[in-house]
Amino acid sequence: MKWTQAFIPTLREAPADAEILSHKLLLRAGLIRKLAGGVYTFLPLGLRALRKVEQIVREEMDRAGALELLMPALQPPEIWQQSGRYETAGNVLFKLKDSGNREWILSPTAEEVITATAAAEINSYRQLPKNFYQISVKFRDEIRPRFGLMRAREFIMKDAYSFDVSDEAAQVCYQKMYDAYAHIFARCGLKAFPVEADTGVIGGKFSHEFMVPAETGENEVVYCEACGYAANIEKATSGIPKTAAREAGAAIEKFATPGVVTIEALSKEPYKVPANRQIKTLVYIADSKPVIILIRGDDQLNEAKLAGVIGTTVFRPATPEECVATLGAKPGSLGAVASALKSSAGVPPANSEGRPEARATLQIFADERLRGANGMTTGANEDGFHFRNVSIERDIKVTQWFDLRTVTAGEPCAKCPDKSGLKIRRAIEVGHVFKLGTKYSEKLGATFLDEAGTRKPAVMGCYGIGITRTLQAVIEQCNDKDGIIWPLSVAPYQVCITPLGVAPDSAVMKLAEKIYADLTARGVEVILDDRDERPGVKFKDADLVGFPIRVGIGEKSLAKGEVEIKPRGGALQPVKADTAVEAVIKLLK
Ligand code: ATP
Numbered sequence: 001m002k003w004t005q006a007f008i009p010t011l012r013e014a015p016a017d018a019e020i021l022s023h024k025l026l027l028r029a030g031l032i033r034k035l036a037g038g039v040y041t042f043l044p045l046g047l048r049a050l051r052k053v054e055q056i057v058r059e060e061m062d063r064a065g066a067l068e069l070l071m072p073a074l075q076p077p078e079i080w081q082q083s084g085r086y087e088t089a090g091n092v093l094f095k096l097k098d099s100g101n102r103e104w105i106l107s108p109t110a111e112e113v114i115t116a117t118a119a120a121e122i123n124s125y126r127q128l129p130k131n132f133y134q135i136s137v138k139f140r141d142e143i144r145p146r147f148g149l150m151r152a153r154e155f156i157m158k159d160a161y162s163f164d165v166s167d168e169a170a171q172v173c174y175q176k177m178y179d180a181y182a183h184i185f186a187r188c189g190l191k192a193f194p195v196e197a198d199t200g201v202i203g204g205k206f207s208h209e210f211m212v213p214a215e216t217g218e219n220e221v222v223y224c225e226a227c228g229y230a231a232n233i234e235k236a237t238s239g240i241p242k243t244a245a246r247e248a249g250a251a252i253e254k255f256a257t258p259g260v261v262t263i264e265a266l267s268k269e270p271y272k273v274p275a276n277r278q279i280k281t282l283v284y285i286a287d288s289k290p291v292i293i294l295i296r297g298d299d300q301l302n303e304a305k306l307a308g309v310i311g312t313t314v315f316r317p318a319t320p321e322e323c324v325a326t327l328g329a330k331p332g333s334l335g336a337v338a339s340a341l342k343s344s345a346g347v348p349p350a351n352s353e354g355r356p357e358a359r360a361t362l363q364i365f366a367d368e369r370l371r372g373a374n375g376m377t378t379g380a381n382e383d384g385f386h387f388r389n390v391s392i393e394r395d396i397k398v399t400q401w402f403d404l405r406t407v408t409a410g411e412p413c414a415k416c417p418d419k420s421g422l423k424i425r426r427a428i429e430v431g432h433v434f435k436l437g438t439k440y441s442e443k444l445g446a447t448f449l450d451e452a453g454t455r456k457p458a459v460m461g462c463y464g465i466g467i468t469r470t471l472q473a474v475i476e477q478c479n480d481k482d483g484i485i486w487p488l489s490v491a492p493y494q495v496c497i498t499p500l501g502v503a504p505d506s507a508v509m510k511l512a513e514k515i516y517a518d519l520t521a522r523g524v525e526v527i528l529d530d531r532d533e534r535p536g537v538k539f540k541d542a543d544l545v546g547f548p549i550r551v552g553i554g555e556k557s558l559a560k561g562e563v564e565i566k567p568r569g570g571a572l573q574p575v576k577a578d579t580a581v582e583a584v585i586k587l588l589k
């Protein structure tokens, strides 16, 4: 491709709304343009790089035995109602009406469609296992689209869905996808690593996200350098000790705390109750019912863990009015001490199987770190009063104990507690592998007859890669002050030939044309910068766009029979003009 015939609208400055480096570079290098917030056009060079990422993903999916198909972006809402996600994922669904006032959904993902397809087409264990994937446009009504392609409203995703006869078989497939992901990101030139991920409402152990470390990432990853443990902070646990028990026996005592409504205020004069001796009482509304959460005063509630516990992501903190209605006081004076609760609160009665019944009774979930704690202070459910000498087991009727806190940096690792402690870093989630189990197959009827003739739901997994996000993650990771440094595998063009003069009959231009023709004939993707521009402008643009190899041809060096080869981000190498093509080919290998 000749530069003058290409379309590479580079920019000296990035538009003001581009906040992070990779977003700026995507715009400055002329790869994408914004149509609206979170909605972008891929310009020709951007599209070339995007297609390369897609192709790597496609090859590795095929190699792992997955089958490519293409599902519609326009989906009927009925299947979303069937799966239950019309409500639970409702906030990200783009909905639209056709001329007959019928509602449609723009696909944010395709578990419903593929499961409905499998339900109709798969009937026997002989047809399993199957793993289907597609690379297609997805739509999500993100609350905060930002950072360019990182969090867009419209983006390209590879999504795969596996169907297996058993849990064990599903795990084999999961591992195949996990391994394929490692290959994919390595081939894209990305340093991405797997971390244990939140399994949310579905539960189970099998969920990993592939993370690219980056300060601008929206995720936090907790990791241990000693043993390699790594988990999304939504999921991470640590070996932090439980709350130290004090001498038991002291009677519970109410005391006045006028105007004190924060953990911090209570930790100061005249009360001086350290945060780690306080119980924080939180009220959440889930399914329009209140639930009480108890966390140690110096800990933070992890809402992802809470979602797993209560079985829905549709919940919110209660308003002050709802707190008053539930417990009788405003936030700041709340507590769960049984004697200070309304009669409906506490452990719900057991049903015939001895399990607590999930009835209208107020549920109290406490964080494991509080188990056995005594001598604690908590709100008295009366504005301006607290209790001291609270013993959790004696004074509070906890419905159930869970890990509900968020890990912080420096805590001991649960696996190797004597080592240096956990660290936290920010990262970009580029891919996600997830064992779904039978949630969707049961709801949408994807069942099969096993060898014995018994009908069973298929065991599913789903596996996503943000293709557009991955592309931007490459840029976020591979750049310098001058621009992008494309890994060869995903560069829009591998080589840029830069003649310093472009007079048609000059020796410089003739050589440039010859190297261009020879490299092209050898299958190399080359761009020839035939613009009549100053060398400085051309070099700047080539560095900005980030071609892995630049071949500079100028009169001066050519007088010595030489051209200059410069790997992007590497040192200039003068080579004999007649060996230039071979030298480039060697660098490409
Ligand atoms: P996030 O937590 O970042 O919102 P997610 O966990 O909801 O992502 P998945 O449903 O797991 O995303 O989708 C699979 C992949 O699609 C993600 O790993 C990510 O790379 C990509 N992705 C998800 N949402 C977006 C988006 N709004 N813009 C660009 N890529 C996205």
Ligand code: MG
Residues within 6 Å of the ligand: 209, 429, 431, 432
């Ligand atoms: Mg995810």
